[in-house]
Amino acid sequence: MTAHPTDPARLRFGVNYVPSEGWLYSWLDFSADAARRDFEDIAELGMDHVRVFPVWPWIQPNRGLIRRRGIEDLLELIDTAAEFGLSVAVDLLQGHLSSFDFLPSWVLTWHQRSLFTDRAVRDGLAAYVTEVARAVAERPNVFALTLGNEVDNLWPANPVTAEESGRWAAELLAAARAAAPRLLALHSLYDAAWYRPDHPFLPQDAVELGDLTTVHSWVFNGVSAIDGPLGPATVSHADYLVELAAASATDPARPVWLQEVGAPQPDVPPADAPAFVRRTAEQVLANPSLWGLTWWCSHDLARSLADFPEREYELGLFTVDHKRKPVAEELAAVIREPRRRAADRPALLCDVDLRTQPGRRAEVAPGSPFHAEWVRLRASGPLAVVPSARAGDRAYLAARGVATVLTPA
Known part of the structure; x- marks a missing residue:
């Protein structure tokens, strides 16, 4: 089991772990036996x-107390x-989970x-990150640390500018x-960072600050409204987001981890969900930039737990x-199947860097003219995205596996 996996030829398959008993509230009464059944x-x-x-907040309920x-x-x-032979990526700042924000009383x-932006809070966070990172790095099956789950969803309740958000992430x-030098250190953002012009968390930070880029693909962001649960825009969204991330990086070999992808209702009805899995996987798994696919999530949420959005259950x-x-x-069938990465793909020229x-x-x-053209062309096979500033860079195109560059109609 490799602690710091970097082999570009090997695709990773995993799942975001949501306990079957008590959701994440189960941390308040942790049971290894319950987790063992889930991991099986x-x-x-x-x-x-x-x-x-x-x-x-359950580990650091006070800025000066980290619960051993x-x-x-x-x-x-x-x-x-x-x-069970499972490697582990640990998210640190929860933070935002399934529509709820979990924050300690010392910031409320x-x-x-x-x-x-608050210096005392940042110092407290740094202490928390350091202590947890140092502890988990002792376990050989831990391979990555992510600052948190979609930390950009904690804005605007925590006002921040683009410059400040980048400094915050770089600091943590x-x-x-420093605490866990052998582990991947990652910065995780919801896709508003890729699509919303005024968002204070930037694509630049997503593709430069962590050891690889992570993306979260959710079709309830409006893409499913374009053409339905199994339409080409919907089932290609994960691949599109991976491509935007790959095209935004200065390093053409920088991997992209599809850290979350799921089949949310009602956007994807249960009867269509297996086909959604199949078609989404077939598209994104051919992408040569893809590091791995991690499904959201492992287990359903009990109906006895109140006030979650309907799609979370x-x-x-x-x-x-x-x-x-x-x-x-x-998904199990997809994992078992042999596959090949796309090589010598065409790319669609993008005027936006x-x-x-x-x-x-x-x-x-999603829904923009560029997105619509990419979806139309993607129907014929794998399709990269190349920023116009790099369209003439032969070494860059070769490293991305791009054979020809197409101009949008």
């Missing part, structure tokens, strides 16, 4: 890794995953201060690397009583 489900699908979510018991529960979860109410990534590959769902069967022109993000968002 996951391993039987052929997965090689899980992404796990310790909840920040909380860290020990996390280490026991990691050891339990190892029993009378203590209200921005997570991203430096703390993670049935996103799992398994029911809460461990029954394998049709989406799980389809997201790394240097974030104010133009709407021009490549």
Whole structure:
């Protein structure tokens, strides 16, 4: 089991771990036996890794207190995953999960201060990142640390500018690397960072600050409204987002991890979900920039838990009583199949460089003319995206596997 996997020829397959008992609230009464049953489900699908979510305020309830018991529960979860041959990526700042924000009291109410700009909060976060990173790095099956799950969703409740958000992420990534130098250190953002012109978290930071780029593909962002649950825009969205990320990086060999992708209802009805899995996977798995695919999520959410958005309850590959769902069967079949990465692809010329022109993000968002043209051409086979500034760079095109560059109609 490799702690710092970098082999570009090997695709990774995993799942974001949502416990079958009690969702993430299960950290408050952790049971290794319950986790063991869940990991058995996951391993039987052929997965090689899980992404796990310790909840920040339950480990650091006070800026000066980091609970050792909380860290020990996390280490026991990691050891339990190892029993089933599963590598582990640890998300640090939860932060935002399934429509809820989990923040400690020392940043709220009378203590209200921005997570991203307040110096005392940043110092407390750095201490938390350092201690958790140092502890989990001792486990050989841990391979990555992500600052948090879609930390950009914590804005605008925590006001921040684009410059400040980049400094915040760079500072915490430096703390993670210092504490755990053998692990991948990653910065994770929801796709508003790629599509919304005024968003203060930038594509530039996504493709430059972490050790690889992560993207989260959710078709409830409006793309499913374009052509339905199995339309070409919907099933190609994950591949499109991976391509935008690859095209925005200065390094043509920088990998992109599809860290979240799922089949949310009602955008993808249960009857269409297996076909959605199949068609989405067939497109994105051919992408030579793809590092791996991590499905959201492992297990459904119990209906007894109140106030979640309706789509959150049935996103799992398994029911809460461990029954394998049709989406799980389809994903397991995909994992077993041999595949080839696309080579000598055509590319669509993009006039927008997201790394240097974030104010133009709407021009490549789902439903834009550029997106529509990419979807139309993608129907004929794998299709890259190349920024116009690099269209004449032969070495760059060769490194991206681009044979010809097409101009939008």
